[in-house]
Every structure is written in C-alpha cells, then in structure tokens.
Amino acid sequence: MKIFSKKGLLLSLCMMMVIAIVAGCSGNKNVEEQVTAVKETAANETATTESAYKDKYDTPVTLTTVWGVDPELRFKNGETIENNVATKWAKDTLGIEIKSLWSVTDTNGAFATKMRLSMASGQKMPDVVTIGDEQLAQDLIDSGLFREVGSLFEQYASDAWKQAVEIDNHVWDPYIRDGSKMGIPVLDYAYNHDYLLWIRQDWLDKLGLGAPKTLDELETVMEAFKNNNPDGLAPKEVIPLSIGFKNSLNTWMADPSWIFGAYGTMPQQWNMGADGKLEYGSINSGSKQALQKINDWFTKGYIPKEAALWDENKASEPAVAGTAGIIPGPYWMSGWPLLDTAKNVEGAVWKPIGIPTGSDGVAGRHGTHFTNGVVLINKDMKNPEILFTYQNYMFNNLADPEVGSEFDNGLFKGYDYDMDANGKELHLDDIPGGYVNSIRYLLVRDGARIPDAQMKALLNLANGGEPKTRLELEVKNNYGPETPAAAKVLLEQDEISMKNMFTGPTTTTMKSKMDYLNKIESQAFNEIIYGDKPLDSFDKFVETWKASGGDQITQEVNDWYNTVK
Numbered sequence: 078m079k080i081f082s083k084k085g086l087l088l089s090l091c092m093m094m095v096i097a098i099v100a101g102c103s104g105n106k107n108v109e110e111q112v113t114a115v116k117e118t119a120a121n122e123t124a125t126t127e128s129a130y131k132d133k134y135d136t137p138v139t140l141t142t143v144w145g146v147d148p149e150l151r152f153k154n155g156e157t158i159e160n161n162v163a164t165k166w167a168k169d170t171l172g173i174e175i176k177s178l179w180s181v182t183d184t185n186g187a188f189a190t191k192m193r194l195s196m197a198s199g200q201k202m203p204d205v206v207t208i209g210d211e212q213l214a215q216d217l218i219d220s221g222l223f224r225e226v227g228s229l230f231e232q233y234a235s236d237a238w239k240q241a242v243e244i245d246n247h248v249w250d251p252y253i254r255d256g257s258k259m260g261i262p263v264l265d266y267a268y269n270h271d272y273l274l275w276i277r278q279d280w281l282d283k284l285g286l287g288a289p290k291t292l293d294e295l296e297t298v299m300e301a302f303k304n305n306n307p308d309g310l311a312p313k314e315v316i317p318l319s320i321g322f323k324n325s326l327n328t329w330m331a332d333p334s335w336i337f338g339a340y341g342t343m344p345q346q347w348n349m350g351a352d353g354k355l356e357y358g359s360i361n362s363g364s365k366q367a368l369q370k371i372n373d374w375f376t377k378g379y380i381p382k383e384a385a386l387w388d389e390n391k392a393s394e395p396a397v398a399g400t401a402g403i404i405p406g407p408y409w410m411s412g413w414p415l416l417d418t419a420k421n422v423e424g425a426v427w428k429p430i431g432i433p434t435g436s437d438g439v440a441g442r443h444g445t446h447f448t449n450g451v452v453l454i455n456k457d458m459k460n461p462e463i464l465f466t467y468q469n470y471m472f473n474n475l476a477d478p479e480v481g482s483e484f485d486n487g488l489f490k491g492y493d494y495d496m497d498a499n500g501k502e503l504h505l506d507d508i509p510g511g512y513v514n515s516i517r518y519l520l521v522r523d524g525a526r527i528p529d530a531q532m533k534a535l536l537n538l539a540n541g542g543e544p545k546t547r548l549e550l551e552v553k554n555n556y557g558p559e560t561p562a563a564a565k566v567l568l569e570q571d572e573i574s575m576k577n578m579f580t581g582p583t584t585t586t587m588k589s590k591m592d593y594l595n596k597i598e599s600q601a602f603n604e605i606i607y608g609d610k611p612l613d614s615f616d617k618f619v620e621t622w623k624a625s626g627g628d629q630i631t632q633e634v635n636d637w638y639n640t641v642k
C-alpha cells in the first residue's frame with residue numbers, strides 16, 4: 078500500500094480544488110490542457126516528497142542504454158557488451174539490470190550514424206546514453222528527446238560527485254539551454270592534453286647545452302641538433318622539431334599551437350580578447366608573427382617538409398625512430414610513444430621541459446577541458462534516480478579508491494588485474510586469458526574520474542613519495558618513467574594554459590559557413606608556412622574571413638558567452 082506524506086495529501090487536495098476552479102472558469106477550448114498541466118504539476122510535486130532513490134534496489138530495476146563499441150575492446154569468457162562482468166556486477170551490487178536496446182562496433186562514426194537514424198525514424202531512445210561526439214550531443218539535446226538534468230543532479234548526486242564537478246563548474250556550459258542543464262558532463266583528468274616539450278636530453282648533454290627557455294634558445298638547440306648531431310646523423314636525416322598539422326594546428330599531440338602562444342594567441346579556438354570579448358585566435362595579429370616564425374623554421378629545415386601532410390601519429394614516428402630531437406605533446410608521452418625510442422637507439426633519453434617564451438616573455442599552450450563527453454537522460458525515463466545510484470557508487474568507490482578498498486587493485490579481477498598465489502599483482506601480460514580494459518564495459522565512459530586526482534598522484538611521486546594508492550601505482554607502472562616529472566613541469570606553467578572559451582552548441586552561421594572558413598584558413602596558413610605566398614597575405618585572409626561569415630559567428634559566440642560567463 079502506498080503511503081502519502083501529510084504534505085503530499087494536502088497538495089493533492091489543493092490541486093483537486095484548482096482543477097475544479099479551472100474547469101468551471103475557463104472556456105471549453107483550453108480546459109483540458111490546463112487541467113492536464115495542473116495534474117502534471119501535482120505529480121511532479123508529489124514525486125519530490127517521495128524519492129525512490131536507493132543505494133541498492135532489493136527488487137531489480139531496469140535501465141536501458143545503447144553502445145558504440147570500440148573496435149579494439151576485447152571480451153573474454155564468452156561475454157559481450159550486453160552481458161559481461163560489469164553488467165553482472167551492477168545487478169548483484171546495485172540491483173540494476175542494464176538492458177541494451179542495440180549496440181554497434183564504432184568504426185567510421187557508426188555509433189553517431191545509428192543514433193541519428195534512430196532519432197530521425199522515431200525509434201525508442203534509451204533511458205541513458207553516454208555521448209562522446211560533441212556535435213551529436215548538441216543535436217540530441219536540441220531534439221527535445223532528453224530531459225533537464227540539473228535538478229536531478231542537485232537532488233541525487235553524491236558529495237564526491239558534486240565536488241568533482243565543482244573543480245570547474247564550466248564543464249556544464251556546453252549543455253545549458255535557456256539556463257537549464259540538459260546533460261551531465263563526463264569528467265576527465267585535468268591537463269590531459271596540455272602541452273610541454275619533450276627533448277632528447279642525451280643530445281643536449283653531448284652538446285653541452287642546457288634546456289632552452291626561449292624561442293631564440295630553442296633555435297640554437299635545433300641548429301645544433303641538425304648540423305652538429307651528437308649521434309652522427311647527417312643534417313638531412315635529422316628533424317630537430319617533429320610537428321604535423323594535417324588535421325589541425327591545435328590538436329592533441331605534435332602540433333605548433335604553442336608557437337602561436339609565444340605571440341599571445343592560440344589558433345583555431347576562441348580566446349579572451351583585450352576588450353573582454355571572445356575572439357577567434359587564428360585572426361589575431363599574433364598568428365601572423367607565429368606563421369612568420371614557422372616559415373623561418375621550415376626554410377632552415379628545422380621542421381618536416383611534410384608537416385602539412387602529417388597527422389599526430391605520423392609526426393611521432395621520427396621521435397620513436399631516434400631521428401627527431403624535440404616533439405611537443407602531453408605529459409603522458411613518456412609512456413607512449415616515446416618509451417619505444419630506447420629500443421631503437423641505445424642510450425636515448427627523453428626529458429620534459431617547459432614551453433619556451435617569445436621575445437617579450439610570453440608563453441602559451443592550449444588548455445584541456447575537464448570533460449570527455451556527456452550523459453543524457455531520456456525525458457520519458459520514469460526513474461532517473463537509478464542512474465545516480467550507479468554513478469554515485471562509481472564516484473564514491475572507483476574514482477580515487479583508498480588502500481585496501483574494493484577497487485584498490487583494479488576494477489574486475491581476471492580482467493584488468495589479477496593476483497598470483499602469494500597475493501602479488503600480476504603483470505598485465507600475465508593475466509590468464511589476457512588483459513581486458515573492462516572499465517569500458519561500464520555505463521559511463523571511464524567509470525568515474527575526479528579531474529585533479531591523477532595529477533595529485535603524479536605530484537606525490539614527483540616529490541619522492543612512494544606509490545600506495547591505485548592511481549599512484551597505475552601512473553608509476555603504466556605511464557612511463559618521466560611522467561611524474563612531466564606533470565610537475567606542466568603545473569609550473571599552469572598560468573599559460575589557454576582553454577577554448579567557446580564550448581557552446583554550433584551557432585547558426587557556423588553551420589553554414591564554418592567549413593568554408595576552415596578551408597580558406599588552412600590554405601592561407603599552409604601557403605605562408607611553405608613560402609608560396611608572402612606574409613602579408615595573412616591580412617587578406619583575415620579580411621575575407623571576417624566578411625565571409627566570421628564577424629557574424631564572432632557575434633553569435635559572444636552572445637552565447639554572455640549567457641554563461
């Protein structure tokens with residue numbers, strides 16, 4: 078028998094009276110709509126007085142979702158994404174049965190395509206879905222099929238989850254519509270793609286050179302690496318600075334964005350201008366100076382001739398082969414791909430150094446947002462609190478597990494970790510049946526991450542602390558020997574991190590003009606870097622960019638920014 082609180086009973090009586098008044102006083106045309114609205118208000122108010130949230134459901138409850146399966150994700154023991162150790166754990170531990178509406182191997186954007194087809198054809202949407210594709214997320218929010226989540230988060234999220242989000246409340250910004258939070262951001266580790274420079278320390282030592290701190294000092298080092306190579310490589314064999322910008326001037330590894338940072342801007346993102354408004358970094362006058370510098374380095378042979386054709390992975394190949402002296406990228410590159418250099422060149426040592434400054438002491442690197450996607454909740458989901466039962470457990474227990482706790486050694490024994498007969502943890506390669514990245518089986522991507530947790534673990538190691546927690550052991554064993562030191566270098570330049578200030582949905586003019594603007598930008602910049610056009614052609618590019626929709630986009634971006642700043 079359902080028991081109503083005194084507040085709920087009084088609310089119901091009041092609503093019945095309102096319904097009667099509305100029915101008696103309104104014309105026939107809108108009576109039914111008004112009565113329905115009043116009933117919905119009553120139902121919503123009653124629901125808030127009787128939370129169905131539980132830490133575990135004695136009678137299992139069902140939550141539906143859909144999956145885009147990483148083609149590299151392995152399964153074992155006859156399991157699938159629909160039925161595996163993680164789905165069994167959720168049912169046994171939380172009383173939550175996760176039911177899959179469909180799954181697809183996510184190659185060539187297959188998941189996004191399937192979601193769009195489902196949306197367009199009116200197919201049933203899942204109760205909960207995690208989306209990594211930013212444009213798809215925005216389109217799903219705008220479809221009206223998913224509900225506001227801010228009130229749910231405030232009511233049901235655990236303190237640990239809320240505190241993790243509060244590290245940077247701007248993580249909500251991309252998913253706000255008219256002041257309402259329409260998606261829960263999937264948190265990622267802080268600084269995951271902020272840049273520093275990785276340099277061949279063994280080359281510096283043999284040449285008697287110190288780590289460069291300015292662009293001028295960097296040029297001196299690159300000249301020595303190329304024309305007086307300590308490993309005896311001929312100048313034509315050496316790439317002093319391995320970069321590539323086939324995909325973008327501002328990406329996740331081996332791009333030249335930090336060179337622009339030395340001139341006070343960051344390309345292909347929206348930065349805070351001197352007037353307090355957002356501006357597109359590629360049209361800032363600092364970009365002209367950066368292009369001049371890159372062209373100079375291209376002419377001197379300091380960067381690859383094929384840089385405009387190289388993506389991130391291709392640009393890392395000379396570094397791994399031992400023919401590159403410097404490569405820009407994240408703090409975790411010590412573990413991959415640079416760990417393999419020593420296999421190819423005996424005595425090769427990579428060390429992290431800070432981003433060099435320009436002539437006026439300015440330095441800049443692109444910053445990293447603390448998000449890796451968004452969780453959307455179906456507007457028709459009857460019991461959305463189920464998601465919070467699941468995810469609260471993740472944040473309370475998995476995100477930063479204490480020594481000796483449930484997830485101290487890993488997520489699932491026999492999958493991502495295992496122990497020998499003496500209770501000692503096995504190397505990943507020795508796990509019976511093979512290692513499985515089972516965290517990707519979880520409902521929300523990567524389970525739960527507290528943005529600053531990994532960096533705290535790295536700093537503890539960098540300062541001489543012994544690894545004790547799971548995060549400390551994980552970064553020590555899996556992230557490469559120089560990763561803690563790199564984290565320290567990164568944080569010593571925390572103030573130079575420049576995040577993209579526009580994180581909102583694609584604006585109206587972006588939809589029709591941005592592809593063209595990106596095309597003319599890429600062409601103009603490549604022509605200047607390769608010397609096919611004079612430096613002053615930059616001014617014509619800016620003029621064309623502004624007149625071809627750029628000014629209108631800038632206005633739309635700032636209109637959005639005014640709603641969230």
